Amino acid sequence: DGGITQSPKYLFRKEGQNVTLSCEQNLNHDAMYWYRQDPGQGLRLIYYSQIVNDFQKGDIAEGYSVSREKKESFPLTVTSAQKNPTAFYLCASRHTSGSYNEQFFGPGTRLTVL
């Protein structure tokens, strides 16, 4: 099946811990994105990557880090520097060729800080 997968579905973190959220896609998309959603809020962009080995900060990158070593994978690390990490984390991807910008989302990871 083609699509975007995220793991784990639920994640619990103790204060002071770093945790890594996985995002994989087999759609052959070039660009990948990480968003965060808080209750009653829209999505906010954390990081994005247009090509392998390159990524850019979004609007709320502080306390997060990413890597893009493979086209299919774009993991997000939530570091201990992120003061309020409890949220729903969503990964998305899209083609960069052509004139359309449609992004498709994975199922999300719900992170809770204990």
Next chain:
Amino acid sequence: QKEVEQNSGPLSVPEGAIASLNCTYSDRGSQSFFWYRQYSGKSPELIMSIYSNGDKEDGRFTAQLNKASQYVSLLIRDSQPSDSATYLCAVNAGRDSGGGADGLTFGKGTHLIIQP
């Protein structure tokens, strides 16, 4: 600060009626506009995209764009209880000169309730 504004609702519509959802955006350079549907606890699902002024229809959904007024809307005809969800408006606000793969700016969403 680029912004996308939506009425949070809830918007309550009788089954079979037309639901009308509205969105305004602040960046005149925006080029791409999207509507996502999000069920409670789930990830957003793309239902419509629109890139030029006017109407775009897909089944029971019609997206309308007016760039001069910086306004985009979504109409849902023959509303069904399964349409009850939060609808997110998203705009590619051109963070860099290339546009395209630079992330979307989202509104907070409108909660739609279809009453049987």
